[in-house]
Amino acid sequence: MSVTTAGMSRRGGGVPRHRVLIAILAISIALNLCVIAGAAWSRLHSPPAPPAAAARFQKLEASLDLNDQQRAAFEAYVAAARNRTAELRQAIEPQLDAAWAEMGKPQPDEAAILQRFNDASVRWRTSQRETVEATLSLLATLTPEQRATFIAAERDFRATQHRRHAEESR
Numbered sequence: 001m002s003v004t005t006a007g008m009s010r011r012g013g014g015v016p017r018h019r020v021l022i023a024i025l026a027i028s029i030a031l032n033l034c035v036i037a038g039a040a041w042s043r044l045h046s047p048p049a050p051p052a053a054a055a056r057f058q059k060l061e062a063s064l065d066l067n068d069q070q071r072a073a074f075e076a077y078v079a080a081a082r083n084r085t086a087e088l089r090q091a092i093e094p095q096l097d098a099a100w101a102e103m104g105k106p107q108p109d110e111a112a113i114l115q116r117f118n119d120a121s122v123r124w125r126t127s128q129r130e131t132v133e134a135t136l137s138l139l140a141t142l143t144p145e146q147r148a149t150f151i152a153a154e155r156d157f158r159a160t161q162h163r164r165h166a167e168e169s170r
Contacts (some may be wrong), residue, residue, distance in 0.1 A: 077138040088127045094122040
């Protein structure tokens with residue numbers, strides 16, 4: 001049976017080819033617009049990335065208007081902070097990795113897990129104490145105005161971090 005004998009012609013009864021192409025083009029444009037709108041929406045409504053530590057400290061240093069002696073103390077403070085952070089990461093990450101590896105076992109040793117988390121916590125608290133001591137030492141070299149500027153900048157940074165973590169946890 002041919003198309004002609006079945007009562008159908010090649011031209012009639014169906015949707016014209018150009019209309020199908022226009023419909024596909026319209027759907028493609030609509031989908032592309034949705035993707036672009038979604039990307040724009042996520043950029044507008046996501047919190048800004050926190051500044052890198054180096055940029056943050058440079059901005060803080062510039063806002064403090066330090067003299068040479070204060071600048072040397074500030075640079076030593078920043079270098080020590082970077083070293084402390086690197087050492088903390090090197091000390092804690094293996095403990096946390098080992099704790100999680102133990103949790104993944106069929107029969108995990110709960111005491112070993114808790115001990116590893118406790119060891120990491122003790123090391124973190126030690127680092128925090130060292131940071132506070134170093135910060136107090138630096139603040140002692142600053143004028144009252146510089147100290148207020150430093151504290152305000154750190155409070156702003158912490159508030160931004162808290163908002164970021166709150167938004168990420170939603």
